[in-house]
Amino acid sequence: MLIKYDDLPLQQTVESLAYVETSDRDAYGRYWFNGYDPNGEFYFGIAFAMYPNREVMDCALSIVRKDGSQDSFRASRRCPLDRTEMEVGPLKLEIVELMRVLRVTITDNDTGITADLTFTATSPVHEEPVDRVRQEGGVRMVAKMQRYTQFGRWNGFIAIKGEKQAIVNACGMRDRSWGWRFCGEPQGGTHRLRPNQAFYLWAPIFWPDRCTHYSTWEKADGLALKDFAQVFPLYENDTAFDVMDGSGFRTIKAGEHRLRFEDPDSRFATGGEFDLIEGSRITTVKVEPLLRFHMYGIGYGHPEWGHGMWKGELEYTSEHWNVNDIDKQAVHFQHIQQVIRATAGDQVGHGVLEQTVIGPHDRYGFGEGRTPLGAK
Template sequence: MLIKFDDYPIHQTAEPLSYAFTSERNFYARYWYNGYDFNGEFYIGIAFAAYPNREVMDGAVSIVRKDGTQESFRASRRLRGDRTELYAGPMRHEIVEPMRTVRVVVEKNDTGFECDLTFHANTIAHEEPADHMKQGVRTVAQMKRFTQFGKWEGWIVVGGKRQEISAETTYGTKDRSWGWRWTGEPERGISRDQPEQFFWLWAPLHWQDRCTHWGQHEYADGKRWKEFAQVFKTHPIRTDFDPLVESDVAEAICGAHRLKFAKGSRRVSHAEIDMLHKDGRKETFVLEPLLRYHMIGTGYNHPEWGHGFYKGEEAHTLERWNINDLDINAPRHLHMQQVVRARNGDKVGVGVLEQYITGPHERYGMKGFLDPL
């Protein structure tokens, strides 16, 4: 099956671009974004992805507010080959200018959820180290991603309530990834592709004159299998800068972390993370949570609307809950991001701390798969 981009010299195999290079069922390509108010009044999560070997394209927009209400719109359609047509039901993902501007629209529909949101990059797009995860002798994840910081503007309407989004006060991150990992309906049998132990921390932070990027995966003994840290130069949005100039990013070393947890849970209530620079300097970022967002809102660990679930030719839905009513220790709720106030000496910033912590971790006294502290 040919698509219009087959006219470009960009093929990686001797097949048209509509054919994936692998028959791996969990092969995917995803856009993921967050957006949040400087004072933590709201947080928006957005996901949009293609799963060629599952014949699925799906997306979600979810917003949580200071009062704890979280509303999640989801859409899905059958994918018939051309992955460049980025829509699912009333939801569209428009690449206005590659690696600069993206527009996410949910047209008026029967759920009462609508939005028109535009992401303006204010840093370059930076390639991260690859993820390569094994479970025993089996490879369960192999993927690549790039990260970019930016600001949001637009609006969301849900239940007749309109939320204005201003680029003056709404910050965010773009996470573009592809490869394969656990997606779709859970596997059957003894060996499943979901990892048995996971300790992931990610902290993209906006400061007045730069952005900092810090993340790491650890095994139960604290040994890291992936880590990264960078400092990004920022640019005013809508200005002419090259989004691929790597000299805008200074590599650093992902240092230590010191975490405190909310009593009776694995939710981080206070964090200190270190960034080590090549000139010998050490910076410590102190992170205080302002607002919690559960990643189930954009499909992570959702039992019915998980990533890549086949929902038929076309489907969309709206789901509502209050985060204060959730069982925070339930497996589906352990993956979360929190809007954080960031401090570095007298400097103040904003960002998120993402965490996904399951299974044992010796340093913090976690022994079972889900046992709270």
């Protein structure tokens, strides 16, 4: 079956663009966004993805405010053959200008959550290293993903049952990823399809004259499965810059992290620092968390509305909770992003610290208590 975009010379196989090359059930393509007030007044996250071999297209928007209240809108539909139809019930994603301007709207619906948000790039796009994960103790490649990232600004609003949160020049970042990864209902067969240990840190930060990007993904013994650091040029007042121009971009090295976990009832970082290494120069970035957002709100680890789960032809729903009242040991609440204040020497920045800490991690003493999936 053809789709209208087959009229463009973009095919990578002998099939129509309607079909993905792999038959892996977990094949996907995703758009992900965050936006936040640098002082921690609010943070929001957005996910929009399609899983062609699962016949699912789903999306979510969630916002947390300074008082800890977090609200989420989630929607799912049967994935259309033409995956450029990026609309799931009342939520729609529009690519206004490729690699530069994107818009997310939620029209009036019975959840009481509406939105009209426009993301405008302030940096070029750039790729991360490819993710590759083999089944532990086996040979199957259970995740292989490519991702690019970009910094930008948000304008618009999010309204919860008539209470409108204005979004004015809010900081944010987006990524676009594709490949295959864990999603949907668990597959049968071997019990070793999904890892039961994770230590992941991710920290994109706005500085006055640049943006930095730090990430590490480690095994229990601290060995990095993937780590990287990058420096993006920042074009705050230049709407005509070339989003594909990588000349101002630099790849540097992700150095050591030294986090604090001072809450005895959780694994949520309470502060710390990490190093960025460029040649012989080491820059230490100190981070101070201001506001916590649970990625559960946009489907990560959700037991009923997880990414790629089949919900029927069209369903949408909402959910409300307060992050101060949750069970801090619940596994599905371990994936978080925190708005942070960052300092490096005499420079002050702001950004996000994402973390997932599940199972053992020797360096921080996890796995011996105070832990989901660890000994009590």
